[in-house]
Amino acid sequence: MPKMTGAYNDNDATDEMAEDTTNSSVEPAPDAHDSDTVNATPGAIENGSAMVNASDASAAGSGSGAISTSGSSTDPSLNAHVKHVRGAGAVSRADSRDSIHRRGTVRSGGGVRGVRQGVIWTIFAIVVVVAMIFVITFAKQQAPKVKPAGKPADTVTIGLKLAPTNLDIRNQSGSSLDQALIGNVYEGLVARSVDNKVVPAIAKSWVRTPDGKSYIFHLNDGMSFSNGDKLDASDVVWSIDELMRNGYQGADTLLNFKSITAVDERTVRLDLTAPYADLLWVLAGRPGLVLDKDGKVDMKTQALGSGPYTVAKYVPNSSLTLKANDRYWAATKPATQTIVLRYFSDDNAAVNALKSGAIQVLAPIDQRLVSPFKKDTDHYVVASGDDTDKYVLAMNCAGEKTSDRRVRQAIRYAINHRELIASRGGADKPLGGPIPSLDPGYEDLNDVYPYNPDKARELMRQAGYTPAHPLELRLTYANIYGTELGDQLRSQLKAVGIDLKVNVVEFSTWLQDVLKNHDYDLSLVDHNESHDFASWANPKYYYNYDNRDVQLLYGQAMVSLNDKDRDDYLRRAARRVSEDAPADWLFNYRITTAMEKGVVGFPLNLNQTLLPLSLVKYTPLV
Amino acid sequence: MAQHDMLPAETVHDGRLGISDVVAGSCQADAVGPAGAEGSPQGRDSSPRPALHTPDEPVSLKGLGKLAVVLRSMWSQGEGRFALVVLACWIVVSLASIVWTPKKLWETDGYHVWAPPSADHLLGTDGTGADVFSWLMAGARTNLLIAILSVMLAGVVGVTLLMAMVSRSKMVSAISVVAVDALISIPTVLIALILAVPMGASIAVIILACGVGYGLNLARIARPQALLAAGSDYAVSARASGASGGYVLFRHVLPNSLPSIMVQLSLSAGTAILAESGLTYLGVGVPSGVPSWGHSLSTSVKLIDVYPLTVVWPGLTVTVVVVALNLFGDVLRQAIDPIVNTALRKVAA
Numbered sequence: 001m002p003k004m005t006g007a008y009n010d011n012d013a014t015d016e017m018a019e020d021t022t023n024s025s026v027e028p029a030p031d032a033h034d035s036d037t038v039n040a041t042p043g044a045i046e047n048g049s050a051m052v053n054a055s056d057a058s059a060a061g062s063g064s065g066a067i068s069t070s071g072s073s074t075d076p077s078l079n080a081h082v083k084h085v086r087g088a089g090a091v092s093r094a095d096s097r098d099s100i101h102r103r104g105t106v107r108s109g110g111g112v113r114g115v116r117q118g119v120i121w122t123i124f125a126i127v128v129v130v131a132m133i134f135v136i137t138f139a140k141q142q143a144p145k146v147k148p149a150g151k152p153a154d155t156v157t158i159g160l161k162l163a164p165t166n167l168d169i170r171n172q173s174g175s176s177l178d179q180a181l182i183g184n185v186y187e188g189l190v191a192r193s194v195d196n197k198v199v200p201a202i203a204k205s206w207v208r209t210p211d212g213k214s215y216i217f218h219l220n221d222g223m224s225f226s227n228g229d230k231l232d233a234s235d236v237v238w239s240i241d242e243l244m245r246n247g248y249q250g251a252d253t254l255l256n257f258k259s260i261t262a263v264d265e266r267t268v269r270l271d272l273t274a275p276y277a278d279l280l281w282v283l284a285g286r287p288g289l290v291l292d293k294d295g296k297v298d299m300k301t302q303a304l305g306s307g308p309y310t311v312a313k314y315v316p317n318s319s320l321t322l323k324a325n326d327r328y329w330a331a332t333k334p335a336t337q338t339i340v341l342r343y344f345s346d347d348n349a350a351v352n353a354l355k356s357g358a359i360q361v362l363a364p365i366d367q368r369l370v371s372p373f374k375k376d377t378d379h380y381v382v383a384s385g386d387d388t389d390k391y392v393l394a395m396n397c398a399g400e401k402t403s404d405r406r407v408r409q410a411i412r413y414a415i416n417h418r419e420l421i422a423s424r425g426g427a428d429k430p431l432g433g434p435i436p437s438l439d440p441g442y443e444d445l446n447d448v449y450p451y452n453p454d455k456a457r458e459l460m461r462q463a464g465y466t467p468a469h470p471l472e473l474r475l476t477y478a479n480i481y482g483t484e485l486g487d488q489l490r491s492q493l494k495a496v497g498i499d500l501k502v503n504v505v506e507f508s509t510w511l512q513d514v515l516k517n518h519d520y521d522l523s524l525v526d527h528n529e530s531h532d533f534a535s536w537a538n539p540k541y542y543y544n545y546d547n548r549d550v551q552l553l554y555g556q557a558m559v560s561l562n563d564k565d566r567d568d569y570l571r572r573a574a575r576r577v578s579e580d581a582p583a584d585w586l587f588n589y590r591i592t593t594a595m596e597k598g599v600v601g602f603p604l605n606l607n608q609t610l611l612p613l614s615l616v617k618y619t620p621l622v
Numbered sequence: 623m624a625q626h627d628m629l630p631a632e633t634v635h636d637g638r639l640g641i642s643d644v645v646a647g648s649c650q651a652d653a654v655g656p657a658g659a660e661g662s663p664q665g666r667d668s669s670p671r672p673a674l675h676t677p678d679e680p681v682s683l684k685g686l687g688k689l690a691v692v693l694r695s696m697w698s699q700g701e702g703r704f705a706l707v708v709l710a711c712w713i714v715v716s717l718a719s720i721v722w723t724p725k726k727l728w729e730t731d732g733y734h735v736w737a738p739p740s741a742d743h744l745l746g747t748d749g750t751g752a753d754v755f756s757w758l759m760a761g762a763r764t765n766l767l768i769a770i771l772s773v774m775l776a777g778v779v780g781v782t783l784l785m786a787m788v789s790r791s792k793m794v795s796a797i798s799v800v801a802v803d804a805l806i807s808i809p810t811v812l813i814a815l816i817l818a819v820p821m822g823a824s825i826a827v828i829i830l831a832c833g834v835g836y837g838l839n840l841a842r843i844a845r846p847q848a849l850l851a852a853g854s855d856y857a858v859s860a861r862a863s864g865a866s867g868g869y870v871l872f873r874h875v876l877p878n879s880l881p882s883i884m885v886q887l888s889l890s891a892g893t894a895i896l897a898e899s900g901l902t903y904l905g906v907g908v909p910s911g912v913p914s915w916g917h918s919l920s921t922s923v924k925l926i927d928v929y930p931l932t933v934v935w936p937g938l939t940v941t942v943v944v945v946a947l948n949l950f951g952d953v954l955r956q957a958i959d960p961i962v963n964t965a966l967r968k969v970a971a
Contacts, residue, residue, distance in 0.1 A: 120704045127941055131934050134926075348927060368736070368749070368925055419732030423751060483910045483921055487750045490911065491730040504823070504910040 159359035163343035183612035186305035188288035212275030233262035250286035367425030385604025389589035398544035412449035413456035431588040433578035441570025477524035702953035708946035716763035725753035760913035775833025780840030810835035818906035836890035851878035888951025
């Protein structure tokens with residue numbers, strides 16, 4: 001018997017040592033997995049943008065194009081979370097080791113229960129303390145900061161979301177490039193105003209011939225590029241000829257193009273094969289840009305134009321520095337000498353940059369992250385501007401179940417748009433049809449299918465569906481829009497007897513399955529393009545919407561000789577589309593911009609595609 | 623040999639009837655276990671002494687008594703009590719959520735999103751206006767399922783590999799050791815991302831990735847101990863007396879590796895829950911609309927700056943459960959170890 005006890009004690013010692021080392025050798029494996037999870041996060045999440053050019057599917061595939069508020073990565077917060085969890089893991093480890101040693105004492109000296117309960121309380125206390133530190137840290141960050149007194153700043157830094165891949169405006173798609181360069185570095189024959197109307201730029205005026213097939217543009221006097229080269233009619237002609245000959249970005253939107261000629265040094269004539277009502281608006285974008293025919297620069301990293309700014313420095317995916325162009329030809333000079341555009345793919349990082357004063361303006365800011373700035377009216381201004389982003393819930397018109405018009409109508413009646421908008425922060429606008437308020441032909445169509453679940457249920461009954469035999473539909477959309485919209489739609493449609501299976505996929509999967517193969521019941525995507533009604537007149541587009549009347553009306557709109565006729569035709573076509581319910585327009589996304597008090601002249605409307613900066617000025621608060 | 627195959631239980635039982643020397647012998651063989659698990663058994667003078675049988679016993683009435691003893695000794699320790707209480711709550715909540723949650727899971731309310739805790743919503747609401755408490759309750763059962771299935775798969779994969787690794791065939795053991803060493807370098811997350819390509823986001827991805835990944839770990843960690851047992855004198859004697867390879871494996875090798883397998887499995891359960899959160903955040907885990915703690919975390923973690931409380935609840939749940947699982951493994955290992963747990967010896971004797 002004594003021998004046995006001895007043996008046990010001996011084993012105990014070995015046991016304890018072994019256990020200690022076991023713990024340290026066993027742990028690294030799960031830990032390694034932890035760190036993998038964290039490291040993998042940024043790369044996997046930051047996969048860019050999700051916009052679809054209605055007119056150009058391949059442009060959408062290229063990955064850049066616009067903004068979504070919902071999809072974003074949140075590395076800092078995730079890291080924080082993992083640290084939090086891992087902290088607790090460490091506690092358990094230390095604790096278990098502790099307990100092993102204590103077990104020795106307990107066994108020899110009898111049970112000390114209080115100590116063990118203390119351990120549990122310690123775990124709880126640590127967890128609670130960590131939680132409190134969280135709360136306090138975030139509360140602290142809102143503390144006011146001291147600002148230097150002074151006059152207008154020489155440099156204004158602006159935070160944006162999507163970075164251009166390179167600066168080649170002729171070959172690189174993506175609205176971030178339009179946003180940064182058009183109106184700042186490059187100028188077009190004409191330009192767009194903040195309410196999406198055509199205004200003079202290089203051409204000070206223009207005349208359209210009565211048949212609508214020819215346009216005469218009169219150019220401004222004494223224009224030059226930022227390198228000193230003279231800008232005249234020959235540069236305009238060369239730029240548009242090059243565009244059409246080489247098929248640069250936007251060439252496919254310049255329809256019915258026949259020829260462009262220089263009448264004299266300050267007059268240009270553009271001829272069309274047939275009238276094209278959107279011509280001027282198109283020329284205000286990339287197709288109308290005027291480049292220096294004698295300029296020799298590397299288009300990917302530099303930009304040479306006639307605008308108020310020049311590119312001083314370009315760091316891909318990070319920042320673009322613009323400097324005022326000393327030789328700018330127009331009377332109004334830029335208000336700020338240097339403007340830095342900084343790109344944040346991570347929403348939280350962007351918000352922190354605004355809080356710390358690293359940037360003065362942030363556009364867009366996630367509506368859900370905006371409340372601290374809204375409350376701090378002493379230091380910040382928060383405002384929303386109109387945009388042409390349409391969140392389109394497309395219902396496959398050739399789909400097995402959704403080809404039934406009653407089903408599509410029921411879905412439109414079943415969706416409570418105001419609730420969706422409220423949950424997103426309330427800045428967005430309801431949209432009842434395919435044309436947003438900044439586009440020609442807009443009309444408030446929200447009364448076509450107002451929220452009415454009873455009517456929806458009645459339509460579902462007529463279509464042959466009952467609670468015992470509900471309709472099953474699948475909704476396919478890209479993960480960058482977040483899971484909330486899908487969850488809400490499922491909840492709202494469940495109320496009228498539709499079982500919605502939400503399939504959140506990679507954006508590339510959406511492009512393949514929905515846009516290319518038309519394999520879907522319901523799809524959700526943000527169509528951000530302006531003047532994109534053409535997609536409803538195209539039966540081959542993924543909507544599978546084929547209505548002869550709509551196609552005729554759109555055709556008439558495009559050949560109409562004045563804007564009023566065009567708008568009338570578009571309005572009628574849009575109403576027709578809305579009534580047929582090939583889709584539901586969840587809302588018209590509006591851009592929210594947050595800026596420090598003291599920033600003026602920053603455009604709010606459309607600032608993700610068009611961001612003229614020459615009026616931006618920042619006077620730090622005293 | 624035929625005799626062994628036909629009457630294994632009886633043979634063991636005969637051994638059981640032996641004197642205290644036998645018990646001491648078996649205990650010592652067992653005590654080598656942790657040293658083996660450490661991975662460097664050479665450094666210690668711990669060659670196992672011969673044993674006539676394993677400490678394990680076929681399930682019988684005594685088995686139930688043993689279970690009670692094990693539970694009681696776990697309960698008597700603070701960590702064990704904490705682990706048992708948390709795990710019991712977890713199971714009860716999971717079962718309850720099947721029939722009842724305070725609010726319907728699909729109920730959303732766009733006018734009351736990110737609401738702070740109130741009488742109506744115990745833990746507030748999330749970004750769709752759904753009840754966080756209900757989602758956490760329902761998430762408990764998804765996570766329970768994931769933990770159980772991952773651990774089962776890890777056990778099957780791990781034990782299979784373990785058997786290959788300690789096989790007497792040089793080729794099989796060499797190949798499997800190299801294979802495990804190579805495969806163990808692939809992170810679980812990577813396995814999941816690869817699996818997600820054909821399978822999409824699904825619970826099966828998590829279970830497969832965790833099961834395989836942790837199974838490899840298990841085999842790697844239990845191998846030294848299993849090797850010791852396989853090379854021990856009692857295993858050699860068993861074989862000499864005509865026992866088949868399978869008999870030696872299941873009678874001697876596995877039971878001797880059991881303590882480290884147990885710890886590793888319970889650690890795996892905890893890690894599987896962490897992995898679920900991580901993978902769901904990456905979009906390859908639990909699909910949208912299926913409640914899980916990872917889902918609750920990933921939908922709210924983006925807004926931790928603005929609504930920190932909403933993130934804290936699922937985070938706290940995961941933390942507490944994972945801590946409980948880790949403690950559970952630790953305490954269980956002690957409780958089923960007849961050397962440490964004197965009460966168990968009494969039942970066994």
